[in-house]
Amino acid sequence: MSAGSWKFWLPLAIFAGFCLLVFVQLMHPAEREVASAMIGKPLPAFDLRAAVPERPGLATVDLKDGKPRLLNIWASWCIPCAAEAPQLEALRQQGVEIVGVAIRDTPEDVTGFLARYGNPYARLGADDLSEVQLGIGSSGVPETFVIDGAGVIRYQHIGDIREDDVPMLIARLKEAAR
Amino acid sequence: MIAEFGLAALWLAAALALLQLVAGSLCLQPKGERMSVIVRPAAVMQGVLSALAFGALLLLFLNTDLSVKLVVMNSHSAKPVIFKLAGAWGNHEGSMLLWVTVMALAGGLVALLERRLPERTMLATLAAQAFVGLGFYAFLLFSSNPFERLPVPAREGMGLNPLLQDIGLAFHPPTLYLGYVGMSVAFSFAVGAMLTRQVTPAFATAMRPWVLGAWIFLTVGITAGSYWAYYELGWGGWWFWDPVENASLMPWLAATALLHSASVLAARDALRAWTVMLGVVAFSMSMIGTFLVRSGILTSVHAFAVDPERGTFILVLLAIYIGGALTLFAMRAGTIAEGERFSVTSREGALVVNNVALSAILGIVLLGTLYPLLAEAFGVKVSVGPPYFNPVSAIFFLPMLLVMAVGPLLRWRRDSAARIRPPLMACAGIALLVLAGLIAWGPPGLLPMLGIALAAAVGIASLLPLRGRKLRRTPLPLWGMVIAHFGLALALFGASADSAYSVERLVAARIGQVTDVGPWQVRLASVEPTAGPNWTALEARLEASYRGGAPIVATPQSRYFWAPVQQTNESALLTRWNGQLYAVLGGEAEDGRWQLRLWWKPFVTCIWFGGLLIALGGLLALIGRVYGDLRRRAILARIAQRKVDLGR
Numbered sequence: 142m143s144a145g146s147w148k149f150w151l152p153l154a155i156f157a158g159f160c161l162l163v164f165v166q167l168m169h170p171a172e173r174e175v176a177s178a179m180i181g182k183p184l185p186a187f188d189l190r191a192a193v194p195e196r197p198g199l200a201t202v203d204l205k206d207g208k209p210r211l212l213n214i215w216a217s218w219c220i221p222c223a224a225e226a227p228q229l230e231a232l233r234q235q236g237v238e239i240v241g242v243a244i245r246d247t248p249e250d251v252t253g254f255l256a257r258y259g260n261p262y263a264r265l266g267a268d269d270l271s272e273v274q275l276g277i278g279s280s281g282v283p284e285t286f287v288i289d290g291a292g293v294i295r296y297q298h299i300g301d302i303r304e305d306d307v308p309m310l311i312a313r314l315k316e317a318a319r
Numbered sequence: 320m321i322a323e324f325g326l327a328a329l330w331l332a333a334a335l336a337l338l339q340l341v342a343g344s345l346c347l348q349p350k351g352e353r354m355s356v357i358v359r360p361a362a363v364m365q366g367v368l369s370a371l372a373f374g375a376l377l378l379l380f381l382n383t384d385l386s387v388k389l390v391v392m393n394s395h396s397a398k399p400v401i402f403k404l405a406g407a408w409g410n411h412e413g414s415m416l417l418w419v420t421v422m423a424l425a426g427g428l429v430a431l432l433e434r435r436l437p438e439r440t441m442l443a444t445l446a447a448q449a450f451v452g453l454g455f456y457a458f459l460l461f462s463s464n465p466f467e468r469l470p471v472p473a474r475e476g477m478g479l480n481p482l483l484q485d486i487g488l489a490f491h492p493p494t495l496y497l498g499y500v501g502m503s504v505a506f507s508f509a510v511g512a513m514l515t516r517q518v519t520p521a522f523a524t525a526m527r528p529w530v531l532g533a534w535i536f537l538t539v540g541i542t543a544g545s546y547w548a549y550y551e552l553g554w555g556g557w558w559f560w561d562p563v564e565n566a567s568l569m570p571w572l573a574a575t576a577l578l579h580s581a582s583v584l585a586a587r588d589a590l591r592a593w594t595v596m597l598g599v600v601a602f603s604m605s606m607i608g609t610f611l612v613r614s615g616i617l618t619s620v621h622a623f624a625v626d627p628e629r630g631t632f633i634l635v636l637l638a639i640y641i642g643g644a645l646t647l648f649a650m651r652a653g654t655i656a657e658g659e660r661f662s663v664t665s666r667e668g669a670l671v672v673n674n675v676a677l678s679a680i681l682g683i684v685l686l687g688t689l690y691p692l693l694a695e696a697f698g699v700k701v702s703v704g705p706p707y708f709n710p711v712s713a714i715f716f717l718p719m720l721l722v723m724a725v726g727p728l729l730r731w732r733r734d735s736a737a738r739i740r741p742p743l744m745a746c747a748g749i750a751l752l753v754l755a756g757l758i759a760w761g762p763p764g765l766l767p768m769l770g771i772a773l774a775a776a777v778g779i780a781s782l783l784p785l786r787g788r789k790l791r792r793t794p795l796p797l798w799g800m801v802i803a804h805f806g807l808a809l810a811l812f813g814a815s816a817d818s819a820y821s822v823e824r825l826v827a828a829r830i831g832q833v834t835d836v837g838p839w840q841v842r843l844a845s846v847e848p849t850a851g852p853n854w855t856a857l858e859a860r861l862e863a864s865y866r867g868g869a870p871i872v873a874t875p876q877s878r879y880f881w882a883p884v885q886q887t888n889e890s891a892l893l894t895r896w897n898g899q900l901y902a903v904l905g906g907e908a909e910d911g912r913w914q915l916r917l918w919w920k921p922f923v924t925c926i927w928f929g930g931l932l933i934a935l936g937g938l939l940a941l942i943g944r945v946y947g948d949l950r951r952r953a954i955l956a957r958i959a960q961r962k963v964d965l966g967r
Binding site for chain 1: 600603607631637648650653700
């Protein structure tokens with residue numbers, strides 16, 4: 142073997158590193174959730190028209206009145222959104238104010254969904270182009286954000302709200318009220 | 320019956336590959352030489368059988384045989400014939416069968432045609448080709464059988480993804496596969512040469528036409544894929560640094576480097592270890608790229624077989640083949656020796672710089688593609704996009720362009736810089752003039768501006784090797800080089816002009832409203848429903864006039880496919896010599912206005928013309944090389960005949 146022969150092993154070493162990295166990734170499938178970069182920051186300015194006639198629309202100013210709320214991003218075409226409806230109702234009954242943003246939806250579908258699964262929302266805006274959704278850093282439906290009284294995003298819950306999540310969300314809201 | 324026939328042909332082909340591997344390996348042993356008669360015929364038959372298997376799959380799709388799972392999942396009886404056929408390879412199993420078929424056909428052709436190498440090296444090469452093939456046969460037969468029947472035939476197929484129902488896409492994957500998998504020949508040649516310690520100019524000459532052939536397909540495939548993404552996805556961009564695009568770019572970069580280093584090895588017997596290394600790397604990049612995309616490890620618009628089991632299977636194959644070849648390289652590279660020496664200012668010197676630059680760009684693209692994985696292993700989520708790829712690869716692209724201008728003017732072995740100074744100063748002068756003109760006119764961004772100036776200079780410099788030659792007597796490979804280099808300059812010009820001077824308008828237009836975009840006035844005349852064989856659409860009628868000229872009609876559509884249900888935007892393009900108007904119809908707003916997205920993209924078509932010129936250059940070089948080889952063989956045959964005659 143010549144003196145400089147270690148360098149001929151270099152490509153193999155790099156390739157081994159690649160295999161290791163990829164193998165680790167294969168064994169641990171990537172998390173598909175994307176955390177919002179907006180947590181801790183104020184809500185972007187928006188003013189959404191009402192998604193259904195019986196509830197007012199939603200604007201940033203509505204969320205700056207000193208009261209912490211849950212902001213629920215959902216859609217009538219989303220199946221996990223139907224699954225989380227009872228939990229939202231339970232939260233509402235415990236005195237939590239929930240505002241909703243319906244993503245890429247039609248008034249008829251929203252009305253049908255609310256008639257079937259209940260309407261926990263104090264306000265409900267229609268976000269036809271996902272602009273608000275993208276603006277607050279949500280990458281899917283359903284997602285639920287804790288917004289404090291100053292309109293600052295305090296917490297993001299990705300996916301449907303399960304029963305065990307309800308106390309946690311209430312605790313987060315109390316924290317946000319401080 | 321057809322499905323069973325196809326499966327049987329596939330098994331037989333796999334068995335022949337095994338035979339080819341065993342017989343070929345035995346030949347390398349001192350006593351095994353008698354086995355050599357089997358190897359070439361086995362390789363040819365393997366190619367024929369796998370082609371039959373693929374033919375059977377095509378036939379199943381053509382007949383829409385709904386008892387075959389793959390057909391049901393990817394086809395539909397109402398689809399146009401061409402897309403029924405395209406459905407055969409527009410999915411994981413079918414495309415892997417295509418992969419295996421191309422690999423077997425390439426091996427068969429090598430066995431049939433290649434006579435320049437020493438027989439032992441040749442047999443080792445074919446054994447290596449069979450070895451690689453076997454893994455993919457196993458993958459296909461054990462984990463992705465395309466001929467699997469359903470217990471109960473389906474009533475109707477589920478259709479092909481509408482984005483793929485496009486004529487460009489019908490031929491895009493086969494073209495790219497010919498390129499990817501054609502590189503397997505270079506890989507096998509490299510392994511064969513290392514096994515038999517025959518890394519010689521003859522090895523480079525023998526390998527070069529195969530690499531050229533694969534490289535041409537790869538070039539055309541990348542060019543076509545880029546154009547497809549441009550007009551079908553409706554985003555107005557032409558290169559997104561998407562993992563799949565990178566997966567095709569990386570083998571191309573390696574193969575381009577390989578072509579250049581092989582020409583040094585063929586002409587001057589230098590860069591031996593490096594050339595062998597690149598031969599291994601080019602196909603390794605094809606396999607790694609395919610793996611990254613197929614395993615679902617990297618998220619991409621293209622990813623289609625998200626299945627950890629399959630991913631692990633391919634990873635094991637990669638580890639065996641690439642790991643094996645690199646181990647062989649590490650063990651043998653020391654004994655291959657360096658070959659002939661040359662001075663820095665020489666054709667070889669320029670080609671070394673070219674190789675370093677290409678390899679560096681390859682490394683940058685690979686790193687950028689893998690970085691999200693690397694970061695995720697440490698719990699950080701990132702996505703890597705143009706802000707990384709563009710400037711960082713430009714760092715190496717610029718010197719590469721410079722040597723591309725200089726290199727072809729230099730002589731082999733040793734040259735003086737003074738000899739080529741005058742023409743190069745002229746080119747540099749042109750670059751500065753263009754730069755000054757651009758700045759005077761209102762400078763765009765730094766990179767596009769440099770791009771346009773360099774494109775002008777390099778474009779002219781690329782023609783210089785023809786200077787002082789009789790054009791009709793200029794050898795074809797030289798023409799090929801000139802045209803390919805000019806094509807690269809043209810593509811660079813198109814890309815730079817597009818990024819510097821594109822105009823984009825996003826408007827909500829009423830019927831009858833006129834929108835200005837660059838030199839165009841675009842009037843939205845109407846939006847009407849229309850229908851195709853398996854879709855309905857809203858079609859906008861746009862009347863576009865260029866600088867007040869007669870209006871030309873463009874009809875972008877918003878299409879709704881019903882099998883499977885999906886909406887796509889069909890952009891409309893109006894092409895002029897100096898650019899394209901690109902129109903996309905969006906949704907209807909509540910007040911009856913329509914969303915229109917309009918771009919004016921000056922000289923954007925130069926990108927793809929440039930790409931095609933690069934491929935054409937390769938084609939001319941290939942024809943020149945093959946013709947030269949045939950003539951050499953004829954002369955050798957005549958000499959041999961004369962010796963026989965004299966002996967009488």
